[in-house]
Every structure is written in C-alpha cells, then in structure tokens.
Amino acid sequence: MKLKCNLSDVLTYLLIALGTVFMAVGVKNIYDVAHLVTGGFTGISIILKGMTQTYSGIVIPLWFTNFLLNIPLFVIALYMKGIQYLKKSIAGTAFLSIWLYLLPEIPLIRNDILLTVIFGGLISGFGIGIVLRAGGTTGGVDLLATLIHYKMPHYSVTQIMQVLDAVIILIGAYSFGINMALYAILAVFITVKVSDNVIEGWKYSKTAYIITEKYEQISNAIMERLERGVTALDAVGMYSREEKDVLFCVVSKKEIVKLKDLIYELDQNAFVIITDAREVLGEGFIRVP
Numbered sequence: 610m611k612l613k614c615n616l617s618d619v620l621t622y623l624l625i626a627l628g629t630v631f632m633a634v635g636v637k638n639i640y641d642v643a644h645l646v647t648g649g650f651t652g653i654s655i656i657l658k659g660m661t662q663t664y665s666g667i668v669i670p671l672w673f674t675n676f677l678l679n680i681p682l683f684v685i686a687l688y689m690k691g692i693q694y695l696k697k698s699i700a701g702t703a704f705l706s707i708w709l710y711l712l713p714e715i716p717l718i719r720n721d722i723l724l725t726v727i728f729g730g731l732i733s734g735f736g737i738g739i740v741l742r743a744g745g746t747t748g749g750v751d752l753l754a755t756l757i758h759y760k761m762p763h764y765s766v767t768q769i770m771q772v773l774d775a776v777i778i779l780i781g782a783y784s785f786g787i788n789m790a791l792y793a794i795l796a797v798f799i800t801v802k803v804s805d806n807v808i809e810g811w812k813y814s815k816t817a818y819i820i821t822e823k824y825e826q827i828s829n830a831i832m833e834r835l836e837r838g839v840t841a842l843d844a845v846g847m848y849s850r851e852e853k854d855v856l857f858c859v860v861s862k863k864e865i866v867k868l869k870d871l872i873y874e875l876d877q878n879a880f881v882i883i884t885d886a887r888e889v890l891g892e893g894f895i896r897v898p
Contacts, residue, residue, distance in 0.1 A: 624743035625697060626704045631736025632747065633708035634717070637671060639729040640796075642716040645789060646781025647733070647796045648774020650678045650749030651705075656777075656784050672709035676702065679748035686752060697745035698752050705747045726792050730799025737800065738807025741766060750774060771801055809887040815865045816886045819856040819872060820844075821879040828856055830871050835864055859886055 636651045644659050646652040654674035661667050679702045686695055718724045737751070746752045754769040761769070774797055782790030821827055828839040842855040860868050865883065872879050 621697070621743050621745070622700055625701050625740050625745040628736045628739030628743065628745075629701060629704040629747060630708055631732050631739070632705055633712055633736075635729050635733030635736065637709055637712050638715055638717045639725055639732065641671060642718065643722060643725045643789075644781075644785045645722075645725055645729065645793050645796060646778055646785065647729070647793045647800065648750060648770070648777040649747075650675050651709075652774070652777045652781060653678060656781055660784055670710070672706040675709060675749070676706040679752075682748060682752060686756065689756065697743070698748055698755075701740055701745045701751070702748035722789075722792055726796045727799065730796040731803055733796075734800035734803025735807060738804035741804065742808050750777070765805070768801075771797060814859050814861050814886040815868075816884045817856075817858045817860065817865075817868060818882040818884075819858065819879055820853060820881075821856070821872070821876045823876045823879075824854045824856055826875050827872055827879070830875060831856075831858055831868070834871060835860060835867060837864070 632651075636655070639645075640647060640651075641655050641658070644655065646655050651671065654669075654671040657669050657674050658671060661669050683695060683699065683702075686698065718728065737747075740747060740751070746755050750770055750773045751766075754766050754773060757769050758764065758766045775794075778790050778793045778797070781793060819827060824841065828841065831837055831839050837858055837860050840857040842857055844853045844855045845851070846853055858868070869881065869883075872881060
C-alpha cells in the first residue's frame with residue numbers, strides 16, 4: 610500500500626513537471642516574443658521584462674519575477690491551508706520557474722499574432738489542464754483561483770482564473786497597447802477551453818431525460834439495441850398532478866442520433882431533454898482506477 614501511494618505521488622509530480630513544460634514554452638517561446646500578456650504572474654513577468662528592457666536596458670528574467678511574486682502568496686496560503694496543501698503548488702511554481710530559466714529563448718512564432726494567439730492558447734491551456742488535473746497549481750493566479758474555488762465551488766477554477774487574468778490583461782493593455790490586449794483575450798478564451806477539456810475529459814457523453822407514456826418499450830429498446838442502461842425516475846407532472854416515469858440514460862456522443870431516432874420511432878409525443886455529461890465513470894464509459 611505504501612509503495613502504491615509513493616508511485617501515485619511520483620506520477621502526480623511528474624504530471625506537474627510535464628504540464629509546466631508546456632506552460633513555460635507557451636510563455637517564454639510564444640507569448641513573451643510578441644509581448645502578449647494573457648494574465649497570471651507570468652503575464653506580470655512579461656510586462657516587467659518588457660518595460661524595464663525598454664526604459665532602462667535591464668532585463669529582468671521571467672523566471673525571477675514569477676518566483677519572487679509567488680513568495681508572499683505562499684506565506685498567505687501557508688497560514689490559510691497549511692504546508693500539506695502547498696506541496697503541489699510549491700512544486701508547480703518551482704518547476705515552472707526552472708523551465709523558464711532552462712528553456713532557450715528561441716521564438717517559435719515570429720510576426721504572426723494570430724498564430725501566437727492560437728498556438729499559445731493551445732499549448733498553455735494543455736499545460737494548465739495537466740497541472741490542475743494532477744491536483745496542483747503553479748502558484749500566482751492559479752493558486753489564488755484554487756483558494757477562491759474552495760469558498761465559491763459553483764465557479765470553476767478556470768472561470769475564476771479568467772476574471773483575475775482580466776485585471777492583468779488590462780495592465781498589459783496599458784503597457785503594450787489595446788490591440789495586444791484584445792488578442793490576449795482571445796488567447797485566454799482558447800486556454801480556458803483547452804484546460805477545461807483536459808481537466809474534465811475530451812470524451813464527454815450525453816445525458817437524456819425521456820418523458821413518455823411508452824417507457825417500457827423505449828427502455829427495452831435502449832437496453833437491447835443500444836446496449837445502454839436505463840433508470841426510471843419517479844416524477845409528478847405539476848400541472849396535471851399525474852405520476853410519471855422519467856427515463857434517465859447516458860450515451861456516447863455518436864449514439865445520440867440513434868437514441869433520438871429510437872425514441873421517436875416508438876413515441877412521436879415523447880418529451881426529451883438532452884444535456885452534456887462532462888465526465889462519466891463506470892461500466893461502458895471511463896473505468897474507475
């Protein structure tokens with residue numbers, strides 16, 4: 610059991626290290642080259658580096674600013690959450706700062722702001738998603754958003770990060786111009802979408818709620834023809850006060866058309882609600898480890 614726990618911890622920190630590599634590439638080799646400030650302490654690092662280089666000729670490295678700005682936040686988080694909570698955040702900040710230091714300053718994209726926005730968002734979002742899925746943060750806005758999420762769980766971590774990043778983007782607009790800030794908003798949007806998909810899973814499914822008088826025929830058809838499970842929920846129509854059975858079923862995206870065809874083949878008057886199921890664990894979907 611101890612060995613299993615240790616291997617799990619090692620895998621967690623390896624994922625954090627991997628995620629921060631992608632984040633560092635996005636920041637140092639894509640965003641910094643174009644002076645694109647997409648938020649976070651790395652965004653502040655890009656602002657300070659650009660302004661000091663322009664007005665004083667002194668270059669403040671990205672890794673240095675990122676690491677330095679995180680120190681007071683860690684002190685606050687240590688008081689609020691304790692050292693156990695901070696382990697992964699410290700690791701994330703350390704790894705990101707190390708990669709920002711080690712990566713060569715090779716521009717991956719030159720003089721093409723749209724490619725910068727698209728690929729910067731994809732790479733950074735992928736890295737952020739890996740880190741957050743491993744249960745870590747990279748300090749800064751990531752850590753602050755995670756702490757806020759504990760108090761406001763109805764907002765996702767990435768949604769909170771988006772709001773906080775907006776403030777930093779406004780500072781970037783003052784430093785590098787409004788056009789760059791508008792491009793940065795697009796990059797943040799891509800980053801949020803990609804990181805959400807990495808955290809919640811790319812292969813999301815569909816949930817169907819089916820209200821029908823022919824619930825026996827439809828449930829049997831779903832189980833036999835689609836080979837999916839069906840659950841009957843007790844419900845009461847508030848207008849008619851009639852008791853009804855609501856069928857609840859989860860299918861893959863590619864099966865949703867077959868499900869609708871099956872339902873309306875048997876009951877033209879069926880009332881169907883279909884929603885996204887971002888993550889489904891269990892038989893027929895994602896196996897629980």
